[in-house]
Every structure is written in C-alpha cells, then in structure tokens.
Amino acid sequence: MKLTRAQKIEKEAKPTIDALKAKHKECMICGWPRIGPRYKGPGHLSSIVAHEIANGACRLAARGKPFATLILCGDCNSNAVTDKATWPAERQLAVLLRKAPEDYDLTAYNQIAIRKIHQEDVDTWLTN
Ligand SMILES: [Zn+2]
Numbered sequence: 001m002k003l004t005r006a007q008k009i010e011k012e013a014k015p016t017i018d019a020l021k022a023k024h025k026e027c028m029i030c031g032w033p034r035i036g037p038r039y040k041g042p043g044h045l046s047s048i049v050a051h052e053i054a055n056g057a058c059r060l061a062a063r064g065k066p067f068a069t070l071i072l073c074g075d076c077n078s079n080a081v082t083d084k085a086t087w088p089a090e091r092q093l094a095v096l097l098r099k100a101p102e103d104y105d106l107t108a109y110n111q112i113a114i115r116k117i118h119q120e121d122v123d124t125w126l127t128n
Contacts, residue, residue: 005060006060009060009063009064010063012064013063013064013065014064016064016065016066017050017063017064017069020050020066020069020071020103021048021050021071024048024071024099024100025048026048026071026073027048027071027072027073027076028070028071028072028095028096028099028100029070029072029073029076029080029081029095030073030075030076030080032048032073032075032076033073047074048071048072048073048074049071049072049073049074049077050063050064050069050070050071050072051069051070051071051072051076051077051081051092052068052069053068053069053070053089053092053093053096053109054068054089054109054112054113054114056114057114058112058113058114061112062112062113065108065112066100066103067096067103067104067105067106067108067109068108068109068112068113069096069103070092070095070096070099089113089115089117090117090121090122090124090125091125093106093109093117093122093125094122094123094124094125094126095125097122097126098126106119106122
C-alpha cells in the first residue's frame, strides 16, 4: 500500500523524534517529570511528545526537524503552547535556544515557516 504524504513524513521523522526524546527526557517548558510540578497521576502525562513550533500549514514540514521541535509533556503540549498569544513561535524558539542550542537554527526554521521570525524577537524572550 502506498503511504500518504503525511504517513511518509511521519515515518521519516520518527528516528529523529525518538532520538530527541531520548536526549532530552524531560519537558523543555516545565521540566516534567524530573523537576516539574505538573504530574497529576499515572497515565495522565506519562509521556513526553514532540511539538512542532511551526504549525498549521507548516506543521508537516516541521515534523522531525530538530530546529522546529520542542520536547514537551502532555500538559504543556495540550495546554500551554496552544495559546499563541502567550506562547508565540518567538517564545518557543527561545526555549529551544536555551534548552538545545545545538539544534537551534533560525535560518532553517524560516525556510519552512510562513511567518518569518527575527532573532531580536527571540532574544526578547530569552530575558523574560
Ligand atoms: Zn511541561
């Protein structure tokens, strides 16, 4: 059976996503499970997930790209970052720059993102 474009991207992205999860082991925003207060019981937030900073039409292009990925707990992924007013891409990129500077690449990010991000706007969040 022929894979859809999304299935093909998912298959290609999996090794990178698995490697990122193995490398970070905790939520880049709240620190769960090691230091975060958000754990609410077995099963509720029992895994960390890969979150694409570029979403909407760009999400598939961002899947499995370390420069566009945050490793988050279920809570931050489902609640925090869905609020774009509080968590714009600039702020998410600042988290990536702090937690995984080796994966941060704004030029590469801007090649897949529709809304281009300026470094000064990411820098603003580094101090907040
Ligand atoms: Zn979290």
